[in-house]
Amino acid sequence: MKDMKWMYNLDSNNEIWTSDKFEMKEEAIQAALKDWTDKMVADRAAVDNEFQIGQFKQYSPWINADVLLDELYERATDECGEVAEYWLSGVPMDEGEKLQEQINKVVTEWLKGINEHPSFGSIENIETIDASKIEYKEN
Numbered sequence: 160m161k162d163m164k165w166m167y168n169l170d171s172n173n174e175i176w177t178s179d180k181f182e183m184k185e186e187a188i189q190a191a192l193k194d195w196t197d198k199m200v201a202d203r204a205a206v207d208n209e210f211q212i213g214q215f216k217q218y219s220p221w222i223n224a225d226v227l228l229d230e231l232y233e234r235a236t237d238e239c240g241e242v243a244e245y246w247l248s249g250v251p252m253d254e255g256e257k258l259q260e261q262i263n264k265v266v267t268e269w270l271k272g273i274n275e276h277p278s279f280g281s282i283e284n285i286e287t288i289d290a291s292k293i294e295y296k297e298n
Contacts, residue, residue, distance in 0.1 A: 162182075163214035163215055163216055163283065163284075164180035164181055164182060164214065164215050165180065165181045165182070165183065165184050165186065165187035165212055165213070165214055165215070166178045166179070166180055166181070166187060166212070166213060166214075166215050166282065167187050167188070167190065167191035167194075167210055167211065167212045167213075168210060168211045168212075168213070168282075169191065169194060169195055169198065169206070169207070169210045170207070171207060171209065171210075171211060171287075176213070176215075176282055178190065178191070178194075180215055184212065187212050188212060188288060188293065189296055191210050191212060191288070191290075192290060192293055195210055195290045208289060208290060208291055209287050209288060209289050209290060210287075210288055210290055211285050211286065211287055211288070212285070212286050212288060213282035213283060213284055213285035213286065214282065214283050214284045215280050215281075215282060216280045216281050216282070216283050217277070217280040218277045218279055218280045218281065219267075219277075220263075220266060220267070220270065220277060221259075221263045221266070222259075222262050222263060222266055223259070224255050224256075224258040224259035224262055225255065227258075227262065228247055228250065228255065228258075231247060232246060232247050
């Protein structure tokens with residue numbers, strides 16, 4: 160897995176994180192602290208004393224090859240009956256894994272080709288930071 164970048168969220172009531180992404184945790188903390196300070200100056204009442212930082216994990220779409228093989232089997236038995244009953248029952252595990260990789264590679268390339276590859280993801284390793292206890296370091 161690629162190194163996850165750091166993000167911050169000033170509004171703990173909003174689960175959509177919109178900050179830039181940072182290579183280093185400290186960079187994210189300092190950027191958050193700057194934004195937090197700017198918001199504090201503009202409207203103290205609208206700002207929490209804390210903010211969150213976390214690591215962004217890019218969503219990778221995937222299709223389960225086992226589910227696909229089950230669907231193929233079901234359709235074959237629905238359409239052809241008993242004659243298809245044992246079809247695909249002997250597919251070795253390594254061949255199923257190979258199919259999984261091939262399908263997901265095709266799906267990823269297709270999504271990129273139509274400009275629909277996800278730019279979203281989840282946030283992991285979330286930490287809550289008390290902004291009043293951190294010193295802002297200007298660059």
